[in-house]
Amino acid sequence: MSVSSSYERFFDIPIGPQHPALKEPLFLKLIVEGEHVVAADVDVSYTHRGIERAMQERNYVQNIYLAERICGICNVAHTLCYCQNVEGLYDVEIPSRALYIRVLVEELARIHSHLLWLGVAAHEIGFDTLFMYVWRDREIVMDLIEEVTGNRVTSAINTIGGVRRDVKPETCDKCLKAMDYIEERTKYYKRVCKTDPTIAARCVGVGILKPDEAVRLCAVGPTLRASNVKYDVRADDPYAVHDEVPFNVIVYDTNDSFGRILVRIDEIFESINMVRYCIKHMPSGPVRARLRLNPPVGEHLSRVEAPRGELVHYVKSNGSEKPERYKVRTPTFENLSALCEMLTSKGNYVVNIADVPVVFASIDPCLSCTSRVAILDSERGKIWIGSLEELKRLKR
Amino acid sequence: MGIITWSRIRSPWLLHFNTGGCNGCDIEVLATLTPRYDLERFGCLLKGSPRHADVMVVTGPVTRQVRDRLIRVYEQMPEPKFVVAVGACACSGGVFQGCYNVYPGLDAVLPVDAYIPGCPPKPEAIINGVAALLAKLEGRL
Numbered sequence A: 001m002s003v004s005s006s007y008e009r010f011f012d013i014p015i016g017p018q019h020p021a022l023k024e025p026l027f028l029k030l031i032v033e034g035e036h037v038v039a040a041d042v043d044v045s046y047t048h049r050g051i052e053r054a055m056q057e058r059n060y061v062q063n064i065y066l067a068e069r070i071c072g073i074c075n076v077a078h079t080l081c082y083c084q085n086v087e088g089l090y091d092v093e094i095p096s097r098a099l100y101i102r103v104l105v106e107e108l109a110r111i112h113s114h115l116l117w118l119g120v121a122a123h124e125i126g127f128d129t130l131f132m133y134v135w136r137d138r139e140i141v142m143d144l145i146e147e148v149t150g151n152r153v154t155s156a157i158n159t160i161g162g163v164r165r166d167v168k169p170e171t172c173d174k175c176l177k178a179m180d181y182i183e184e185r186t187k188y189y190k191r192v193c194k195t196d197p198t199i200a201a202r203c204v205g206v207g208i209l210k211p212d213e214a215v216r217l218c219a220v221g222p223t224l225r226a227s228n229v230k231y232d233v234r235a236d237d238p239y240a241v242h243d244e245v246p247f248n249v250i251v252y253d254t255n256d257s258f259g260r261i262l263v264r265i266d267e268i269f270e271s272i273n274m275v276r277y278c279i280k281h282m283p284s285g286p287v288r289a290r291l292r293l294n295p296p297v298g299e300h301l302s303r304v305e306a307p308r309g310e311l312v313h314y315v316k317s318n319g320s321e322k323p324e325r326y327k328v329r330t331p332t333f334e335n336l337s338a339l340c341e342m343l344t345s346k347g348n349y350v351v352n353i354a355d356v357p358v359v360f361a362s363i364d365p366c367l368s369c370t371s372r373v374a375i376l377d378s379e380r381g382k383i384w385i386g387s388l389e390e391l392k393r394l395k396r
Numbered sequence B: 001m002g003i004i005t006w007s008r009i010r011s012p013w014l015l016h017f018n019t020g021g022c023n024g025c026d027i028e029v030l031a032t033l034t035p036r037y038d039l040e041r042f043g044c045l046l047k048g049s050p051r052h053a054d055v056m057v058v059t060g061p062v063t064r065q066v067r068d069r070l071i072r073v074y075e076q077m078p079e080p081k082f083v084v085a086v087g088a089c090a091c092s093g094g095v096f097q098g099c100y101n102v103y104p105g106l107d108a109v110l111p112v113d114a115y116i117p118g119c120p121p122k123p124e125a126i127i128n129g130v131a132a133l134l135a136k137l138e139g140r141l
């Protein structure tokens, strides 16, 4: 804690970039008055790797694997969005079996991501038993993903024109059986979360985000849906076969961290049903359309509902084997401004320092995809986030 | 083997530092600590503070922004200290090799004692890496 003057009312508390409560490098600056947080600021530049630039230097096939590594947890959403984007340049029909497999893997990944998050949230609350239980059951989903795609985490299932491998009938049977087990366990976790006094004490009324604020600050995903705004890309702008696979958009009107837990648990149930539907209704046929290596000139934008919210990719092609420009907008980046709002006490709503990890975890932060460049100006001794215009000026 | 060496090998405490990775390795490191794989049976415990840790587990490519912090955290660890590079990124830069903001591997910045390749390595591989490190300690300390 830095104390600049003993007469000051406000203190700065710097947290990070390496900190027990954070799994990723992030610099969180809290301004506190006594126990209450009055303002918060985040610096996410520690994971900046320059992926967008790297994508412009590699060809479209290499970029699938780079897009996948923007974020390891939502890698399926990233490859799906990337592949849809590039396919959009060609104007081709993707075989419908491939689309079903895409949705199947996407929903399996969502179950794994939400279970992972539930464990991490339980850990932040201080309920490590729940963390261990959830992660034990999550391994079953990881096994399924490994069985379907060949790898546990970075699955590399989506490719331009379809998917890389077909699903075997035995795998489908295993999937259905595992889904029954996961459903059973998730019901149990829902009961635990609803009845446990510790969880209620740490989450109810903590991290409030009002619906109008959520919309104004462009929150996305479960964070938005826990503020009673019914918005989900899968329902509002269906991609792959989401227009055929039935599901409900889950909303809660509690506006707090507790609502965010319940939204994610209920989404696990929806995803389980979608996995079942995909397996039962999967058409037969090829799983991949072969495409030319160089896409035609043009640009395309595609959206996907990643586990953390709306994910947008944009590509501009000049007809060569490398994209001319690639742009990624990730859900956590959108949610950060909402996070700063949640961490600001005002009126009757107070945020204690002890609540910060819970509120922070409640947006399901995934910073690897979020980072932007910060430029250190040593002459003026300050740090600013550079826009393109400013960068150009600096160059001159 | 003296009692100090014995106790060091029996309870290596880990510090996990993500230097800018994609999270794939991080969730596998965490999975290694949870019931199915249970790294804690080797006496390993994940610690938050560098001052309590013996082994630094680094995941992800080292970005220019994080480099100084990484070195500072390393310096805060008490001797003897060991560094494990988990994942292709930490070993060599992985897919991010050639990116303008990324160092080509953790060993460009810190001395590394064990490399665990894979993108991400499976939990079994991480356990193998840690076991190999412990065996190395037995001979070296």
Ligand code: SF4
Pocket (backbone or CB within 6 Å): A069, A072, A154, B021, B022, B023, B024, B025, B026, B059, B060, B061, B086, B087, B088, B089, B090, B094, B095, B118, B119, B120, B121
């Ligand atoms: S090695 Fe692979 S999984 Fe691990 S951080 Fe790097 S890209 Fe992600």
